[in-house]
Amino acid sequence: VPFAAGHGGASFWERMEKDPAQKKSFHDSMAADSVLVAGVMVAECREVFDGVESLVDVGGGNGTMAVAIARSFPKMECTVFDLPYVVANVKEEESGVENFRGNMFDGIPPADAVLLKTILHDWDDEKCLEILKSCREAVSGRDEKKKKGKVIIIDMVVGNGDVVGNREMYQAQFSFDLLMFATFNGKERDEEEWRSLFLAAGFSGGYKIIRSLGPRSLIEAYP
Template structure:
């Protein structure tokens, strides 16, 4: 009996540790935000070598002297999280300093693939507050937890908070920079035969610009709401057109939807897909297709820790879509069902980078 109690207690302690690790996930999140706000990453980068805690404290311009003794605690948790690493100052020295890792380098402002704008958007209090109303949402008729929190949709909220709108648009553009760079290199064959393409919901045109530069023979159009594309300048083979994707959009050889469909529930997605089908079916050309850049959730894949972690990130994004806009990330079976309902003939999925895939859909 005594041994059984000990085993039960050990299992309970392991379960407790597991739950606390989940409950305190926000600590890593907010500690990273603190490091970004204080400029710690840029300070270590500019130092040019491993930086001691004493050197870091001296370099922090706005640090209250009474808080200097606690900076090591922020650094300690972020070392444990893989944002920073410790490195000996000299080969035979015992003293260590802090250096950046691959994870922190992608947050540097001068990194061409910097994702800090996307991180700032995810960390904004306006975005994090609705999570407190998730359980309430499950018990009422509101559209989203965001709508419970602010009394309107995220899209309507943008009208009186242009700063948040710009923050999220900057975040989307930073995400596009990295994904598009890999896309035009790894998936060139998906674009090479096309003479024209319209990027529906293309924002400020980060993706379309990269495609237009890589394929100068292709006529590229960025299509988004008039207030988003107003004043944006095109180029020789790139132009901007304003409109509503639920009504009509320009007809081209191919339509591109990059991380658009995950913003919508199945009903909204089906409306968009049917518009796409109508638009490309009106083109009497070989090679017409819809190109989707979005997640394909691989919920049951547990091949290794990396694959499991990528799936976890996909599921995080799925919950984010639920809380903010009533959208979702989809498994292959869910994509197939939507394509069939919109009367598309076939599709092909190509994983391109991390947790994102290229989906070519044929009329």
């Protein structure tokens, strides 16, 4: 990975743990993005949360997205899950959001829905499969009588939705694809690549691209 090659073999996340200034600026910028996306999600995609009583925001950073969802759906149990050095700052009592500190590759706590916002593009297909299999287990069969849960993904679907016929947005998607490759060995995926990942991870209920959020999309995958 080019980033690791230039940083003594350290991954982006390992490097950030040792650099508080970079950590702050990265999470502040992700939080600003989450304010924007959360606004659209809770105003225009409320049906995504129908029947969802509990949600885990995996890789939820400083909790901005989880807090916005908890405020809009006060009865929902919301949890923000991230690496221990990241989640440390979310104030549980004020936000109504629980903290879960850990590594998503060691398992994901059960819930009706798992949210993955700008997570999967950070990883190659092999790691995405690990994450998605864990998410599928987390949202399967928490309550036998209820319909099964879902994984909610916010990421790009290359060449889809608002991007069609929009040169600037297409360019944004390809620039991000390069950035993800150089930083994480990750990538932006087209619909066929998403479909293959969901199938390989055992999502037998299929998936739905709910709507386009500029260059990104909201996808639901059903276990």
